[in-house]
Amino acid sequence: xxxxxxxxxxxxxxxxxxxxxxxxxxxxxxxxxxxxxxxxxxxxxxxxxxxxxxxxxxxxxxxxxxxxxxxxxxxxxxxxxxxxxxxxxxxxxxxxxxxxxxxxxxxxxxxxxxxxxxxxxxxxxxxxxxxxxxxxxxxxxxxxxxxxxxxxxxxxxxxxxxxxxxxxxxxxxxxxxxxxxxxxxxxxxxxxxxxxxxxxxxxxxxx
Numbered sequence: 001x002x003x004x005x006x007x008x009x010x011x012x013x014x015x016x017x018x019x020x021x022x023x024x025x026x027x028x029x030x031x032x033x034x035x036x037x038x039x040x041x042x043x044x045x046x047x048x049x050x051x052x053x054x055x056x057x058x059x060x061x062x063x064x065x066x067x068x069x070x071x072x073x074x075x076x077x078x079x080x081x082x083x084x085x086x087x088x089x090x091x092x093x094x095x096x097x098x099x100x101x102x103x104x105x106x107x108x109x110x111x112x113x114x115x116x117x118x119x120x121x122x123x124x125x126x127x128x129x130x131x132x133x134x135x136x137x138x139x140x141x142x143x144x145x146x147x148x149x150x151x152x153x154x155x156x157x158x159x160x161x162x163x164x165x166x167x168x169x170x171x172x173x174x175x176x177x178x179x180x181x182x183x184x185x186x187x188x189x190x191x192x193x194x195x196x197x198x199x200x201x202x203x204x205x206x207x
Contacts, residue, residue, distance in 0.1 A: 002029035005114035007124050010035060012139045013107050016043055023067070025058035029113045033100065034058040038065040044078045045111045047098040051082075057097070107131050107139065123187065158193060171198040 032048035055071035082095035107129025112119035162176035
């Protein structure tokens with residue numbers, strides 16, 4: 001069970017580049033999605049499934065702003081509609097692929113998996129990306145082979161930092177014993193930790 005009317009992060013902006021075969025396959029909220037850039041730089045997020053024989057469109061190729069399936073050659077526009085079927089002039093109206101709303105913000109690519117009419121960009125959280133002029137950051141990602149709920153639980157309880165990350169960002173027992181303060185928000189939970197009289201993590205790393 002996944003929330004559909006929500007924004008999901010599909011990756012860093014640099015991961016979706018130009019080029020004929022620059023197609024990125026993702027599985028988001030249980031659905032296969034293919035990402036690519038149009039000639040003007042806009043990102044397209046499309047269902048990664050040709051309606052003809054269910055082949056993965058991420059194994060196809062870009063032709064301008066369109067995507068061609070490499071199984072039987074059907075071509076689809078950025079709006080998901082089929083524009084060409086080799087060997088026939090008639091294109092059925094139902095020969096189309098679902099397209100998802102996409103927003104690029106703070107160097108992240110966000111995809112809305114639910115009702116397109118409810119896709120409100122203001123619901124996307126703010127973040128500090130490598131393009132922010134006041135920060136020196138480097139993008140990366142980690143693939144975690146586990147149920148997503150375990151990762152949510154991990155990030156919701158930072159008391160593990162004192163032990164799991166002791167050599168890097170942890171603040172020792174003071175952090176493990178800190179009492180978190182939780183606040184329920186309309187679309188999530190805000191948690192504050194106050195750790196006092198402890199050397200800051202960045203200074204610890206340079207000592």
